Amino acid sequence: MVNVRIDGKEMLVPEGKTILEAAQTVGIDIPTLCFHKRLPPIGSCNMCIVEIQGRPEPVTSCNTLVEEGLDVTTTSDALHAQRIINLKKILHHHALDCPICDRAGECDLQNIVYRFGITDVPFEPRAQKRDNAYATSLIRYWPERCIMCRRCVTACNSIKGIGAIDIIGEGDDARLVPVAPDKCKSCGECLSVCPTGALTENLGRHKGRPWLEKRTKTTCGYCGCGCQLELSVLENRVIGVHTKTDDGVNQGSLCVKGRFGYEFIGDESRLKTPLIKENGQ
Incomplete structure (x- = not known):
């Protein structure tokens, strides 16, 4: 001590x-x-x-x-x-698209800007736009929202032990790139720790703001690990999955099924009543 x-x-x-x-x-x-x-x-x-x-x-x-x-x-x-x-300095090139950003209302950057009362930062587009080289079928990367905080890179390395992504370059030339794309499992660990809307899911068509959603805590049913998660529900439809860092055995982590495998719940072709086989049909 x-x-x-x-x-x-x-x-x-x-x-x-x-x-x-x-x-x-x-x-x-x-x-x-x-x-x-x-x-x-x-x-x-x-x-x-x-x-x-x-x-x-x-x-x-x-x-x-x-x-x-x-x-x-x-x-x-x-x-x-x-x-x-x-x-x-962080805000200088940051995209001012809060009204349409997926993280509006629960964005760490938005919260800290409000805390410090900053209202006078003129947006200056980058001379050369960042490319969106990092993306998967389930995860979308918005390069102009990225503040290069390295949370995603660190989570991929230290929590998942994969090392699929990294930040290359410095200052205005820094960019997030896949360095081992074949290793990426689309688990969404990077997405879950992102403090802005730079990493979002590339799946759900139905979106809602945090203050409009109802979040219901439940247990993932894909395996026996018992991972804890919250289903975001809007107008009786599941529109996303969220986790809390200090909750459950998973401590906020999920596999690709647990984080993204929710759309079947509201699928129109899902069976809603028991079926009885008669005459071979």
Whole structure:
């Protein structure tokens, strides 16, 4: 255990914990965008920066480990100003299609922009559009919505152990590409951790907003693992599947059947009454 101070609060923290994890244990909210609790620290968005007494520059709290005697400040005028600058860099080329985006209403980027009250970022189209090289029959990639946070890449590597996708290039030249497309199982792990609408399902025709849907928790019936999921229902039709990170044995993960195999429920050709065989028919 090490002694640290965060925003004036003295605490004992186990060695190996990050500043972000330590702050969360005492209810201190540090803004994040690329951080996901099922993934190893990424540190790409620079929204979780904090000040450490004695150090000249802010550090990213998601991948900075606690040390004995650290004195951390998570909120200051300088940090607030720098976070706004970092967020505006992300928004500079981000597609302004929130009204038609699948994630509108439950988008991490939209939420953090609202939190910081940013309304004055002029959209500037990229000189050269990103290609949408990464796509499967079940997953659609929207390159102009992508903020290159690396969540999808990290999930594919660390949770699924597949490594089918990666980000190549830096800055405005960065792009998401399939590096091992033959390994991709279309499991949707990348889609489930995406903080924006850059990765969406390429299947359902019937869409609905979160505030219009009714979500019903249930157990996947495709095998005996008992994975937990939520069916999104609109006008008595299942329109999608969602999971929660801290729920069930699957902890938010699903296979391709569990995540995308729901359209049969509302298929018009599905049998709705028992059939009796008579005279061989």
